[in-house]
Amino acid sequence: MSDIATDKALVDRVVASDCRDSFSALVERHQSDLRYSLRQMTGWDEALADDLAQETFMRAYQSMASYKADAKFSSWLYRIAYNQMISHYRLARNNEITGIDETVSAIASSRESDSSAAFTDQSLHQDLARAMQQLPTQQRMVIHLCLHRQLTHQEICTIMEIPLGTVKTCINRGKATLRDLLASWQSENEDVT
């Protein structure tokens, strides 16, 4: 049985009989991916990412009957998570005071503090998250879904309810910004090669 069918079967059980075990199975299956994605979206703020993930699953549970199997369950979750994130950043926009210069220096210092030969995978994830934090929320989500989750442009359009042209623009602009922010990682790669 395919992954989508299994998810759908679990969803059906939750809708039909409010089966908590089925919902728990769905959460256990998707929590890691969703929490990681939200960490990438929130500058690796683990507490905030977990709060948003909790809220996402809560909303998913409350509106489980509206899930249509024409999209992957994970795509549906990302759509809810994106809306949660939009709400959060709209409300907390005044708190977003970190400047680009501070982010560049934070990434550079995290690189210097690592041992010179081998940079840990963990620092890559965190530096990527910090750099992504400088992108507008919509651009950040598009970049993550496209480059990390490798979703198609059409899937991203559906999840975020934005036109195809906007998706392409977000990818081009996001890559350009990340290129500057992650220059230290790139120069390291060139040194290695």
Place this chain on the structure above:
Amino acid sequence: MNNVTDIDNLFAQARSTEPYLNDQGFTSKLSSQIQSSKQLSLGQESAVTIVATVLGCVVAYQFFPVGDLLQLVPAQLSITPVKLLGVSSLLAALAYWFAESKPVY
């Protein structure tokens, strides 16, 4: 090396080394939240609010001198520039407060 490819490579590296995040109580915490939220459904909560509001209005109508209060409303209203400025300021302040206030989830 192509810079665009570098960004793609960084994401490919991140993808291949993405850690599995252990549950660490995430699911159980969520289950307890759902349990508490299920005690009153959204529909039930709305029904309780509506009934309480209607009852409150009925009681208020019975006990408050509505007729006397209505007589206090002026039949004519003259708007001076100062009053207009005051009302505009009040509306602007209210609009700002609504825009900035955090709603309860």
